[in-house]
Amino acid sequence: MLGLLLNAPRKAKRALSLFYDTTAIALALYASICLRLGTVWVDIGQKEMASLGITLIVSLVAFIKLGLYRAILRYMAHQALISVIIGVCISGTVLAASSFFIKASIPRSVPFIYIFTALFFVGTPRLLIRSTVSLISRARKDIEENIIIYGAGYSGYQLANSIQNTHYKVIAFVDDNPKLKGTLLRGLPVHKPRNLAKLIKLHQITKVFLALGSASRTCRSQIIKSLEPLGIGIQTIPPIQDILSGKAKIEDIKDVEIEDLLGRDPIKPEPRLLHACITGKSVMVTGAGxxxxxxxxxxxxxxxxxxxxxxxxxxASLYQIELELSKHIVKLPHSVELIPLIGSVQNQRLITTIMQTFDVQTVYHAAAYKHVPIVEQNIIEGVRNNVFGTWYCAEAAIKANVESFVLISTDKAVRSTNIMGASKRFAELVLQGLAQRQHKTRFTMVRFGNVLGSSGSVVPLFRQQIKTGGPVTVTHPDIIRYFMTIPEAAELVIQAGAMGRGGDVFVLDMGEPVKIVELAKRMIHLSGLEIKDENHQEGDIEIEFSGLRPGEKLFEELLIGDNVSGTQHPRILRAEEKLLTWQEMEKLLTKLEVACLGLQCNDVKAVLLEAPTDFVSKEGFVDPVWISNEHPQTTKPVDYSDSKIAELRT
Known part of the structure; x- marks a missing residue:
């Protein structure tokens, strides 16, 4: 019967509620008069019926206006109960007023008795239905998880409300605010953080949900670090600003983000720097997907x-980013003309035509092959894309009178031990040479480390490995890396590009380096799992060391030398490093082009070693094409004549 009621159409439920409330109000009035007169038989005259009719009509209209019939009984919260109380009070007031003006034979104390009886008749069935449904739904749950909410503020309260009809059962709140000690929130006690271990053991807690509102990332990181030794799953809700803006919902519970583990708070950007190269201008992004x-x-x-x-x-990447941006642009207060174009950065004629056609004023050159092992196995194409792709884009920018050209570089360009890093440093040298050759286009390079969540990042890999039961693979126990969020990196790149004078190399302050094995351990612990090793054979997830990949370093650097100066932004530094004249660079580019056109990996490597890239190579070739063709490792004299280059190009 209850199931039939709950599954009935909304209109039927509202009609049934209206019919019930009509009956409940009439019964409440009759019961009130009986209680006042001390008898169960009361004569009801025409005036009393008229007063009842007025009370009924006004009461039902009030209930409708208060949204009582829009509330879903099984999820009815305190707001709906408040609506019932307000509606009944209005009903009692109307009863008193109508009986007075009509001169009905209703004792003056009856309206007060009526309010309490009407509350009972109108409110009790609703509470009973809600409680019954809640009990049935809980009984149907296979497993009910006991959880604790860390944060007894508005976010914690809203989170508890949103999950009350799920398989999660909130046992208590935890908050480090001393003013909340001993208080109750939603009828549950608020404990100090030091009581967490005891609560977890006593109530068999499976997860702790973080509801920290607008707490800084540093604060969140400290709290998460304090929870790590407890060996319990930690999950969080979206930032309060995302909830308020509609980007996320309070119930969107997810795993702790790596940004929270790093504890690095972003610095407010400088609006002038953000606008300088973009506002009102035609902007091009290579590698836009x-x-x-x-x-x-x-x-x-x-x-x-x-x-x-x-x-x-x-x-595919172009389609995805165009689709996403098109949806965003519709919501913006200004219009932006979006022009999606397919092409390779190695096609100089195409790039020149595009820049001239659309009067491009600012270029952000992000197109590159960046995965170290992949480039090691595809040396020729990796160098062509990273070096010549950058050169051709830069030459196109000069021909098209582009004002600003910003290269996205990498920390792997510094004292590189791999082809990818060396090719990016060579690309920096190309732009520095072009900056000396001309002054129409301002060339700027921005160098930074790993970004979180990028393709090939260890974070999503670790998360997937933990989800499938491990093992978690780390290349070396001592390997360390710098990390930065993608939004922060992009924001700093835009600001650094606005500060360039021509040929500048900017490096971003990446904060403290992170030991990858420690990152893996933290992610395992925060998933509520234990590390399995020789001392803990009963653990859940094992960490395996796979060994350094070809060209991989134990640690990355951001500076080649020590000649560095600050800028107007605290997280952007200007590096003064070795460069070559354009004439010297042109000779090296000729050698590199001949080596690439001839598919000579050894000659490519020799040119990268000859240039002031600080490239150090101790690895043999792992390029499968080169190895399969059994090329000799010795270098023979190379013909760099124009006729030879023309022959190779054809």
Missing amino acids: GSIGSELCRQIIRQRPSKLILFEISE
Whole structure:
């Protein structure tokens, strides 16, 4: 019967509620008169019936206006109960007023008795239905998880409300605010953090939900670090600003983000620097569908460019970023012309035509092959894309009178031990040479480390490995890396690009380096699991060391030398490093082009070693094409004549 009622159409439920409330109000009035007169038989005259009719009509209208018939009984919260109380009070007031003006034979104390009887008749069935449904739904749950909410503020209260009809059961709240000690929230005690271990053991807690509102990332990191030794799953709700803006819901519980583990708070950007190269300008992003390129696009459209040209070699990536940006642009108070284009950065004629056609004023060059092992196995194409792709884009920018050209570089360009890093440093040298050759286009390079959540990042890999039961693979127990969020990196790139004078190399302050094995351990612990090793054979997840990959370093650096100076932004530094004249660079580019056209991996490597890249190579070749063709490792004299280059090009 209850199931039939709950599954009935909404209109039927509302009609039934109206019928019941009509009956309940009439019974409440009759019961009130009986209680006042001390008898169960009361004569009801025409005036009393008229008073009842007026009370009924006004009461039902009040209930409708208060939204009582929009509330779903099984999820009815305190707000609906307040509506019942207000509606009944209005009903009692109308009863008193109507009986007075009509001169009905209703004793003056009856309206007061009526309020309490009406509350009983109208409110009790609703509470009974809610409680019954709640008990049935809980009985149907296979497993009920006991959880604790860390944070007894508004976010904690809202979270507890949103999960009350799920399989989670909130046992208590925890908060480090001393003013909340001994208080109750939703009828549950608020404990100090030091009581957590005892509560977990006593109530068999399976998870702790973080509801920290607008707490800083540093604060969140400290709290998460304090929870790690408890060996319990930690999950969090979205930031309160995302909830208020509608980007997320309070019940969107998720695993702790790596940003919270790093504890690095972003610095408020300088609006003048964000606008300088974008607002009202035609902007082009190469590699627009990649991790950094796509985030640059997201931030660029917020700065009101006149046009945004999305240049990408991958059709799928271009489709995704265009679709996403198109949805965002519709919501913006300004219009942006979005131009998605497919092409390769190695096609100089195409790039030149695009830049001239759309009067491009600012270029963010994010297109690159960046995965170290992949480039080691594809040396020729990796160098062509990273070096010549950058050169051709830069030459196109000069021909098209582009004002600003910003290269997205990497910390792997510093004293590199791999082809990818050496090719990026070579690309920096190319732009520095071009900056000396001409002054129409301002070339700027921005160098930073790993970004969280990018393709190939260890964080999603670790998360997936933990989810499937492990093992978690780390290349070396001592390997360390710098990390930064993608939005912060893109924001700093835009600001650094605005500060360039021509040929500048900027490095971003990446904070403290992170030991990858410690990161893996923290992620395992925060998933509520134990590490399995020789001392803990009963653990859940094992950490395996797979060994350094070809060209991989134990640690990365951001500076080649010590000649570095600050800028107007505390997290952007200017590096003064060795460079070559354009004439010297042109000779090296000729050698590199001949080596690439001839598919000579050994000659490519020799040129990268000859250039002032500080490239150090102790690895043999792992390029499968080169190895399969059994090329000799010795270098023979190379013909760099124009006729030879022309022959190779054809």
